Amino acid sequence: MATLPTLANRDFALLRREMDRLFDGTMADGDQTETVWSPRADVAETDSGYRLSLDLPGIDRDTLDVTLDDGTLKISGERHHRSEQTEGRMHRVERAHGRFFRSFALGNDVDPEAIEAHYDDGVLTVGIGKSAAKQPRRISVGSKASSQGGGSAEDATVTSETTDDA
DSSP, X not given: OXXXXXXXXXXXXXXXXXXXXXXXXXOGGGOOXXXXXXXXXXXXXXXXXXXXXXXXXXXXXXXXXXEEETTEEEEEEEEOOOOOOOSSOOSOOOSOOEEEEEEEEOOTTEEEEEEEEEEETTEEEEEEEEOGGGSOEEEEOOOHHHHHTTOOGGGGSOEEEEOOOO
């Protein structure tokens, strides 16, 4: 993955979210407006690919949209506001609702055909495979002694093999 959020960007996003919460939370009559929010994501890399995990509790699978567009993985959806209170006045609403959107710039080492998404227990997991040409290779090293003991010149050459470590 070529672009990942930096600590400064994350801190700015937290500040923005808190400012939005401050202004959105001071509504009169309990009127709720839906805002755009951004779910937290974990990004992990293995030799064979990348794995994104986004916490999306309370989201219906049918509202999720995962799209690869011009090297950018775009994830969006919507959490509908569910008012559990029938009487009284809300004093604090901290659970995000409304539309959300995240995008991740993918590097040129990914295989667009090797992307899978699964949504279980409120967590969206997206697996992104690396293209075979970009995966690390383990190099076997021979010795000159094995080629001098009656072996051919091919025995002394360096060979490569693709690793399948996950």
